Amino acid sequence: xxxxxxxxxxxxxxxxxxxxxxxxxxxxxxxxxxxxxxxxxxxxxxxxxxxxxxxxxxxxxxxxxxxxxxxxxxxxxxxxxxxxxxxxxxxxxxxxxxxxxxxxxxxxxxxxxxxxxxxxxxxxxxxxxxxxxxxxxxxxxxxxxxxxxxxxxxxxxxxxxxxxxx
Numbered sequence: 001x002x003x004x005x006x007x008x009x010x011x012x013x014x015x016x017x018x019x020x021x022x023x024x025x026x027x028x029x030x031x032x033x034x035x036x037x038x039x040x041x042x043x044x045x046x047x048x049x050x051x052x053x054x055x056x057x058x059x060x061x062x063x064x065x066x067x068x069x070x071x072x073x074x075x076x077x078x079x080x081x082x083x084x085x086x087x088x089x090x091x092x093x094x095x096x097x098x099x100x101x102x103x104x105x106x107x108x109x110x111x112x113x114x115x116x117x118x119x120x121x122x123x124x125x126x127x128x129x130x131x132x133x134x135x136x137x138x139x140x141x142x143x144x145x146x147x148x149x150x151x152x153x154x155x156x157x158x159x160x161x162x163x164x165x166x
Contacts, residue, residue, distance in 0.1 A: 024131045026076055029054030029083060032127040033154040050158040054079055058158040065160040074157055085153055086128050089146035092135050098143035124151045 031052040037045045048062025056079055060070045105112050126147075127136040139147060155161065 022131070024054075026054035026079075028129070028131045029079065030127070030129040031079070031082055031086065031154060032125075032129075033151055034125040035151070036123045036125075046160065048160060050154055052079055052082065052154065052157055054083075060158045060160070060163060062160065066163040070158075070163045072158070072162075078157065082153055082157065083128065083130070086126075086150060089144075089150060091126070091128050091137065091147070091150070092133065094135075094137045094144070094147055096136070097138040097140070098147070099138070099140045126150055126154070 032049065034049045036047055044064040046062070046064030048060060048064065048066070051057075051059045052074075054076065056073045056076050058072050058074055060066070061068070124139040125136055126139065127134065137147065139151065
């Protein structure tokens with residue numbers, strides 16, 4: 001009985017991993033989005049940047065749908081929820097750039113790897129900073145769905161549609 005209890009305790013200790021918490025001030029947290037058009041624009045060419053700080057300060061600067069600079073505040077809890085979405089999408093593990101679509105084509109007993117880049121996709125640069133750790137990811141073409149959701153979440157906090165309602 002003692003061996004079985006000890007084995008269960010050892011298994012529980014091995015299976016549960018406790019990570020040490022790292023503490024950062026809200027001022028060291030920042031999410032930034034920059035949208036840049038490529039190729040021709042249908043309608044207005046929309047280009048803008050959004051910065052969301054850990055303390056809830058949001059700044060929009062752009063041309064196209066909403067021109068100029070706008071500022072507002074959201075709750076720090078909204079910022080934490082946004083950053084958690086970045087972490088859930090494994091943002092720090094993502095490639096730096098998603099530009100090329102890759103296709104494998106079979107030719108007899110060989111395969112060829114082709115890459116293509118479209119000219120009319122908008123480019124979105126996302127940056128996440130937590131403390132000293134910072135990463136920027138460029139989303140242009142053929143990026144994972146999890147990363148593709150992130151710009152929409154940033155836009156909900158400070159994109160052009162927020163300022164058009166005001």
